[in-house]
Amino acid sequence: AKVMRAQPGDQVELFDGSGFQFAATVSEVTRHSVNLRIQSREQVSREANRRVTIAVSLPKGDRQKWLVEKLCEVGVTTIIPLKTERSVAQPTDKALTRLRRCVIEASKQCGRNTLMEIESPQSLGELIEQTNHEVVRFIAHPYSSEDTAASNSDITAINTNGSVIAAIGPEGGFSE
Incomplete structure (x- = not known):
């Protein structure tokens, strides 16, 4: 949160490493954690076809x-x-x-x-x-x-x- 300077209400994009990405909103920022609310989940292929x-x-x-x-x-x-x-x-x-x-x-x-x-x-x-x-x-x-x-x-x-x-x-x- 410190590096990104994230604030409640900010939009972030996450990925899980297997092709899914998530749109999320920062809901709470504390000293040691950031809570997010997932808005959407979609599978997006950015990989070549080979x-x-x-x-x-x-x-x-x-x-x-x-x-x-x-x-x-x-x-x-x-x-x-x-x-x-x-x-x-x-x-x-x-x-x-x-x-x-x-x-x-x-x-x-x-x-x-x-x-x-x-x-x-x-x-x-x-x-x-x-x-x-x-x-x-x-x-x-x-x-x-x-x-x-x-x-x-x-x-x-x-x-x-x-x-x-x-x-x-x-x-x-x-x-x-």
Whole structure:
């Protein structure tokens, strides 16, 4: 209430993280709480019509938070932290909890009412095994040849399919 300078009678918009948003009116402000009166509830989809999953080897420190914020802002559906031989950071449960809080902050900032998911860390092998074959899959590799780069048929598949997954390796690249 202090940060927003909320007063009784002010209109606020809330979201629950699963696609519902609520129009509410501030009814009471006390030192430690704010009471709201819900005026309406509606399901509003602000998500793209395809699921985009990014499997990424997380960078160190504050760059993790920045990465999560930006992926959330551009509409990524799910992040899967990758465990790789050259990973510079291995996410702990505590770090993943902190990153999930960043998702909430970024969602508020960009007006997204469905929260991006952060899954448990996986190896690239586990990711490939668990990925449905109908999903369009990409691996970002700095030394890929032109004949292995995304083709027009890959781009068409993205447009017709509902899901895309991209794997992005660590700073030192994927090992063989």
